[in-house]
Amino acid sequence: xxxxxxxxxxxxxxxxxxxxxxxxxxxxxxxxxxxxxxxxxxxxxxxxxxxxxxxxxxxxxxxxxxxxxxxxxxxxxxxxxxxxxxxxxxxxxxxxxxxxxxxxxxxxxxxxxxxxxxxxxxxxxxxxxxxxxxxxxxxxxxxxxxxxxxxxxxxxxxxxxxxxxxxxxxxxxxxxxxxxxxxxxxxxxxxxxxxxxxxxxxxxxxxxxxxxxxxxxxxxxxxxxxxxxxxxxxxxxxxxxxxxxxxxxxxxxxxxxxxxxxxxxxxxxxxxxxxxxxxxxxxxxxxxxxxxxxxxxxxxxxxxxxxxxxxxxxxxxxxxxxxxxxxxxxxxxxxxxxx
Numbered sequence: 370x371x372x373x374x375x376x377x378x379x380x381x382x383x384x385x386x387x388x389x390x391x392x393x394x395x396x397x398x399x400x401x402x403x404x405x406x407x408x409x410x411x412x413x414x415x416x417x418x419x420x421x422x423x424x425x426x427x428x429x430x431x432x433x434x435x436x437x438x439x440x441x442x443x444x445x446x447x448x449x450x451x452x453x454x455x456x457x458x459x460x461x462x463x464x465x466x467x468x469x470x471x472x473x474x475x476x477x478x479x480x481x482x483x484x485x486x487x488x489x490x491x492x493x494x495x496x497x498x499x500x501x502x503x504x505x506x507x508x509x510x511x512x513x514x515x516x517x518x519x520x521x522x523x524x525x526x527x528x529x530x531x532x533x534x535x536x537x538x539x540x541x542x543x544x545x546x547x548x549x550x551x552x553x554x555x556x557x558x559x560x561x562x563x564x565x566x567x568x569x570x571x572x573x574x575x576x577x578x579x580x581x582x583x584x585x586x587x588x589x590x591x592x593x594x595x596x597x598x599x600x601x602x603x604x605x606x607x608x609x610x611x612x613x614x615x616x617x618x619x620x621x622x623x624x625x626x627x628x629x630x631x632x633x634x635x636x637x638x639x640x641x642x643x644x645x646x647x648x649x650x651x652x653x654x655x656x657x658x659x660x661x662x663x664x665x666x667x668x669x670x671x672x673x674x675x676x677x678x679x680x681x682x683x684x685x686x687x688x689x690x691x692x693x694x695x696x697x698x699x700x701x702x703x704x705x706x707x708x
Contacts, residue, residue: 397460399427404457410468412542416445419468429461438462444469452541475538480552482534482657483586485620489532489655493548497541504545513546517553530579530652531556559658567665571603576651582664583652587616594683595663601675601685603667610673612642620653676700 406426410419416439420432429435439445444465451473455464478496480489486508493499507513508528519531528549533556539548560575568578581602588598605612619625621638634641640649656664674692675683678699686692 397430399430399457406455407452407474408455409452409541410448410450412450414448414450416440416448419448423455423461423464426455428455428457428459428464435461435465439465449473450542473540473542475540477536477538479536480532480534480655482660483583483590483654484534485654486527486529486532489552493539498539498543499545499548504548507545507549513549517550519553519557525576525651527651528553530576530583530655532655533559534655534657560661564661564665571665577648578664579656579661580648580650580652582656582660583654584612584614584617584649585663586656586660587654588614589681589683591681592659595660596666596668597670597672597685598675598683599663599667600670601672604671604673606647608673609646611644611646612648614642617642617649617653620649 404427406428408422408426408428416436417432420429420435420439423429423435424432436445438461442465448468449471451471453467453472454474455467476496476498478492478498480492484492486505490499490501490504490508493504494501509526511526514525514528517528517531519525532549532552535552535555537548537551537555539551560579564578565575568575571578573581581599584602585595585599589595602612602614604610615629617640618633618636618638619629621636621640622633634643637644639645640653642649670685671687672685674686674689674695676686676692676695676699678684684695684699686695
């Protein structure tokens with residue numbers, strides 16, 4: 370009887386070892402490292418569904434062996450959704466580890482200085498990183514804005530100005546709130562307590578300083594002119610002269626075809642700095658660090674006016690008479706040439 374029992378136990382051990390070897394043989398890499406596959410794992414996908422897709426893409430030999438391994442490791446409910454890149458030379462345990470760690474594909478996107486939130490929404494939509502309308506809805510959500518702890522006035526109704534222009538790495542299928550939070554975090558890292566103190570010395574809140582920086586950013590792309598233009602605006606603010614900045618009017622328009630008309634300068638809007646004295650109620654774009662620095666450290670001068678020379682640079686004037694001569698020289702002549 371003992372001999373018979375030993376034979377039965379031995380058979381079970383051999384069977385178990387045989388099954389183990391069978392499973393292990395199914396958990397070997399297929400070996401085709403040149404075969405790269407991008408797999409989009411949906412929210413709520415089960416381990417069995419993922420395994421079946423991996424097998425159909427010839428990334429694993431056996432879906433049942435992959436599921437067995439995942440359940441043994443306790444990973445069957447820990448798969449993170451997203452877009453993944455695999456190749457046939459990866460063993461199933463490495464594939465499972467990527468899925469559990471959420472090592473999704475990261476896409477590089479650069480937000481240029483001076484982009485408005487609408488332009489950023491368009492950019493992210495084109496790159497398939499965010500839905501445009503969902504992104505803009507978050508930008509204006511007062512509850513979400515409060516969670517970002519910007520330390521600015523409670524009257525801030527939009528995150529325009531606080532999405533810092535930079536190069537980011539974003540994954541697809543990430544909620545817009547996370548993308549926005551990353552850009553706001555970069556803003557908070559860039560703007561220092563020293564900047565806030567400097568704004569206070571100038572009689573500005575940080576929100577007003579960012580607003581002014583956004584106008585400077587839209588007025589010029591030339592590094593050598595930013596502080597001069599800032600000086601003009603500071604002079605006008607001090608003398609209570611309207612800023613008369615075209616970009617603020619353009620921001621107020623529902624649609625802009627590239628031509629700013631005389632009637633546009635008369636629109637009723639707090640952003641129309643031809644009619645309203647002082648700064649607009651908020652930023653008109655998202656300024657970079659150079660524009661913020663220029664807003665806080667204007668170049669001292671007596672200039673009150675500037676006009677484009679049509680080559681990216683500007684002519685600066687102290688008096689209205691000088692300014693009008695510059696306008697005739699650069700603007701009216703240009704209009705006659707183009708007509």
